[in-house]
Amino acid sequence: MDGRTLSRRGLGRWGSWTLLGRSLFILSLLVAYVLAFRAVEFDPANILQNLHHLRNLLGKMYPPDFSHFDQLIRPLIQTLQISFLGTLFGALLAIPLVAFGTQVVIRNPWIYWPIRSLMNLLRTVPDLVYAVLFVVAFGYDHGPLAGMVALSVFSCSIIAKLASESADNINRRPIEAIEATGASKFQVIRYAVIPQLLPAFIDHTIYVFELNVRVAAVMGYVGAGGIGQQLLTQLDLLKYDTVFAIILTIFALVVVIDFVGNRIRDALLHGLRMPFPVQVLTWVALGWTAVWSLLSLDVNPERVLIGLGYLKNLLWAIVSSPAMEFFNISISRMWESLLIAFVGTTLSFILAFPLGFLASRKYTGIPSQVAFWVKQIPGAIRAFPELILAIFFIASFGPGPLPGVLAIAIHSIGMLGKMNAEAVEKIRKEQVEALQATGANRAQVFRFGILPQVLPEFLALAIYRFEINVRASTVLGIVGAGGIGMLINEALQLRQWNIIGLCLLVIIPVVIVIDFISERIRRKLIEGSHSA
Amino acid sequence: MNALSPSLLPVMATPILSIKNFSVVYPSARGVKALDNINLEINQGELVVIAGVSGSGKSTLLRSVNRLTENDRAQMTGSVVFDGTDVLNASSKQLRQIRSHIGFIFQEYNVVERLPILTNVLTGTLSKTGFWASQFGIFKEENKTLSHQSLVRVGIDQKRHSDRASNLSGGQKQRVGIARALLQKPRLILADEPVASLDPITANLVMNIFKKINEEEGITTIINLHDPVLTFKYGRRIIGMKQGKLIYDKPIEAINRATFEEDIYGRPDAE
Missing domain, CATH: 1.10.3720.10 (MetI-like)
Structure with a gap:
């Protein structure tokens, strides 16, 4: 704790200020705050x-008035489905960005920098702005679908950012060892990068799912489906007791999701290795949930493509003539x-x-x-x-x-x-x-x-x-x-x-x-x- | 420079590794040469120990042979010829070919901790495994059998082969590293401080594995060591390095035990 080392770096410079300097600084800070x-x-x-x-x-x-709780169940499930699919597609979209957005394997800055920049750009847009854009592009009739696509892009941006930071920090020694055997880049990724990165990637994905449940719960406010739409309706009717019931329901949902998510992430961090049957069951359950969610949200690729086409026109129009x-x-x-x-x-x-x-x-x-x-x-x-x-x-x-x-x-x-x-x-x-x-x-x-x-x-x-x-x-x-x-x-x-x-x-x-x-x-x- | 005397071993037709006028500079080192005009020939079947203090350049020398030094953005001049192929001018495809013939052993073992032990060993065959097969983790049965055999040979019990590599001790990880190198069916083994992180007993066990492989299969082996005792015990030919230069090169029979340490490491009170 040598004062010198402190003063040379960062905030420790404070120690070398004169009393007058310090007073002026504090004073101007106070004025700024006022x-x-x-x-x-x-x-x-x-x-x-x-x-x-x-x-x-x-x-x-x-x-709280829970008398209309039965009407909340479907929107609640829809909220979860939107979050789930958003996270799933976000994670899938993030994989190539992570693979090429880190200098661990691909050391070519012409590939690395554009991808990093894209990732940073995607991350600057707030979650609800994505929702607004996609709802406008997809139309209010396709709110849940728009919400799902908005969450996919949002999730992709966060997962890619977090996972590529993890990738930058993985142990390079095994990578070198696999390179030394004469393996190709893809083989190096498959055998030295993915095994090291997978726990962190899953960890980030579950974390983003937790975030997404919060976002999806309120996204209905701008017309993107889920329980948020109910919240808006009841607020407009000034039925605050029902609003409170909805808020408590969202709260309970988030708490449960956080609890389960944290448990799984903890287990992953401690190097849990699932027995093979459990692994198979997990994959089957995830796949089944994905299919069921896709069907009940009525996701159809054609609709998504049309929506993305609109979005492209919309973005071009609003950017070219703001x-x-x-x-x-x-x-x-x-x-x-x-x-x-x-x-x-x-x-x-x-x-x-x-x-x-x-x-x-x-x-x-x-x-x-x-x-x-x-x-x-x-x-x-x-x-x-x-x-x-x-x-x-x-x-x-x-x-x-x-x-x-x-x-x-x-x-x-x-x-x-x-x-x-x-x-x-x-x-x-x-x-x-x-x-x-x-x-x-x-x-x-x-x-x-x-x-x-x-x-x-x-x-x-x-x-x-x-x-x-x-x-x-x-x-x-x-x-x-x-x-x-x-x-x-x-x-x-x-x-x-x-x-x-x-x-x-x-x-x-x-x-x-x-x-x-x-x-x-x-x-x-x-x-x-x-x-x- | 009278320490530089030619090898007394019988001279073969062509050396397996031939290094000429070879120098290496790291961009961060402001022009200081990590290796300074190295000339060296290694013959088929030799067991060579390169001795020297840390920072003497022995690690750079080994890592240059399969161009791992590129990961540290080293600039290399001169020539390195392995088995008749020019290493420094090889295309990336040729380089992978060269690397597949050289088994490399690292100080920190460099196993992929989360993969099973067996898979770690099988990564030694990646250069001969097709793109899709390797992406889906499908390896040839004969390679699997070979992996089991190599693991048992270096002393890892069959019943542990499907464990994660993270469960192993340091010495065991190094054995997995050796087994991985063996699966490459290498023509040359390069071991960069393979026992520096191990206790003396385990170090001897691991060094004995290198010795056996060299004796039984005649695989040319170059090992970097900083420990004079192990150097003297296992080296058949000993090369000394200091500050990027080659200062000593003698077969074991010609070494004067009394002056050996001083010749290579210098006097402790010098400088």
């Missing part, structure tokens, strides 16, 4: 004043989206900070039962899709950026709380003990022994979450929660596709720039903390 909070209409007094709306709403929601007269509006709305993500992430960083420590028994000395239950909080929060939280807050506070901020702040606690706790678990005891041995008090030990170990990681996680939240805040407006999504929503209502095109042209570069800057900062933070 302005940002104002811009997103985050006003504690106003929130407190309107709290009775929230209470009223909760009163109308409780008790509604430039809305350019200024779209920029200011995008700025609002960024602020929503910024304030939301900051709030969630503050809220998740204590959670990280409370969920780990290590240095807080809290009883293990408490730690266990605190640990469950992030998981439970994560099960509520942002969009549902946004709808809830819009019903309480009215449309605008504030519901977006609150939805993002609360939903993000899910991931940040969990990952912060993992960072706390990794705290090195030696450094803490060394400080205790000097006679430092608890607060001092925390400030000098624990905080330096976790703060860079906490910050890096929050910045990563900001990347995700920027995507989220661009689409939350579709339900009325401020930002550029509001413009997308208006364009949808008016069937002005070229406005959606303009929004895409604004969103994609901004997301690329944010991802790039965020990755640089995160790398600096983590490198700095490792050298420390």
